Amino acid sequence: MKYKYQLITIGTTGDLSDKIINLFFVQIKELKLDKDAFIIIDETNYSKEYKGNQPAFAIYFGDEDGNFKHLDIIDSLIKDGTIILPVFYNDNCFGIEIPKVLENQNGLLYDSTKNIKIVNLALESFELLRTSRKVFVSYKRNESTSVAIQLYEALERNNFDVFLDTHSIKQGEPFQEELWHRMTDCDVIVLLNTPKFLDSYWCKEEIAEASAKQIGIIQLVWPNHKLEAMAHVCLPIQLQSTDFEESVFDNENASKLVEPFVNNLVSEVESMRARNLASRQDNLITEFTNFAVKYGKSINLQPERFVTEELGGNKKRIFIPTVGIPQSVNCNQSEEIIKEIKDYEVDSVHLIYDDLRIRDKWLTHLDWLNGYLKVQTIKKKNFDRWLKEN
Template structure:
């Protein structure tokens, strides 16, 4: 691709902005993206390196003294329609710590857990991290219902779309079918590993399905209980009684985690997202590539994490790994790749996805969309058959 993603840092720069940039490139590495596809722009190289026609995300770091810098750059970015995230530091002091020209922007109150959220917002703006922010809470009702509801509310407050069985399945929907469907589309599973968690058949099944789908798990192990081994991406955390309000952890109806622990948990969920996305993309890319090579296809994995197939007359087909449940918006965004690739003619664009446990009604909808959209979808179970005949 002929462009670079532009991460722009302006305002009062220093230790915080440097930490955000370092974390940004750490996440870029986790996503297995080419670092050279990104450029960091600040006041020193803005006039030379900033390009209006290339994807941009700007972070304005506010000032507690009201000493606002780089307002000329802010003006340029606003005129260009660039997304600007104002970062401020004191609750209810947005207006005094952020310049008036940005007062209509949705700002972020910073604390020690927010660097990862800043980075993820940038990756979402670049469409490198799913803008959907879906979390699945797996738990045993009789042992941790109160904590599960607490997590549901905390994650919802932080703009996650949280699946909790008691709150998220509409009346009349087939319960287990909808549960697997929603798990398929989540970014992270928060697992509350209480003493009798694995005695439940359905809890065991949720772990097995998560493993099959390569979904990352953050596992919280109750005090005086053991950590369960996981075969896929997993962040384990052994809980202590001090992590619970008043040290009470064994009452499924009233136990609550401390607020500081909840803040840290939200940060862990943010951190897991990129790692999990890369793992699931890898799985799709590897399986599709193996079948393609089996059928003698000339394929290459591009730095932007999509697969190209060489065809005659300098044309190529493009295959884009789609994590979770493909939506029509995924198809529309993928059409943009046709415009971005200048070096050769694009014959066709395809989204490849894992159809395991996606509800039949949605699979039928995707098949129907294939009749009308330029971007086509290919199910994982059909990789071998599709590549054989196409």
């Protein structure tokens, strides 16, 4: 690719900025993206390497003593419309640690759990990680309601869109149909594996559904309980009584996890998002490519994780794997890819997605959009027929 994604680190840099950069490339590897598509910009190479017409995300590391650096770079970035994330370190000290020119930016109060969040904000800005931040909490009501609500509130505070059945389904909606629909669109499931969790038919179904959709699970295993084997992306965490306030873990309405554990769990959810996205993209790409090869299509996987088909005469069709439920915004963002690819003529752009358990009313809406938008959608169940006919 001729352009690069630019991660810019300015301000009082050092050990923290180095950690962020290292973690950034770990996440890039998780997403199976080409490392050469990214460049790190700082004050040493800004004037030579920075390009205002290419994707950029800047992190300004504040200074506790108010010794502000690189104000000229900030001015340049603001003129280019680059997103700048100010990072400060002490509560109520934004105005002391961050220069006035950034006072209108939404800053991040730093602690050691925020590293992965900073990285993911950069990836979201580059549109390489979904901007929707959806988490599904699976639990048994008569065993872990209080913990489920605690996690719902903690994840919401960290800008996740959390699905919790008692809070998230409107009255009058078909409960189970909406539950499956919302699970389809989530990035991670936090499963509260209490002693009688699998006694519930619906809890078992949720695990099976997550497996079918290849959704990553963080499994919190209650003290004195066993881990459930799962074939898909799963992070098991064995809880101890000390992970609960006053070591009380068996009171459905009063048990609470201690704050440090909750903070670390939020970081684990952030970390799993990239792995899960890559896994689900792989599934779509592999299935689509297998059908394409079956019908003799000339298919290539690009470093940016979309598929191209050679049509001859320098023309190509583009197929973009879309995790979760396609939205009109996905279609609009996909049109931007046409502008970024200069080496050949784009014949058409298509979003490919898994339609399993998406509600019929939404599938009907997507089919309707196909009649009005340049970017078309193709259901996974239709890959075979579509490729045969086109």
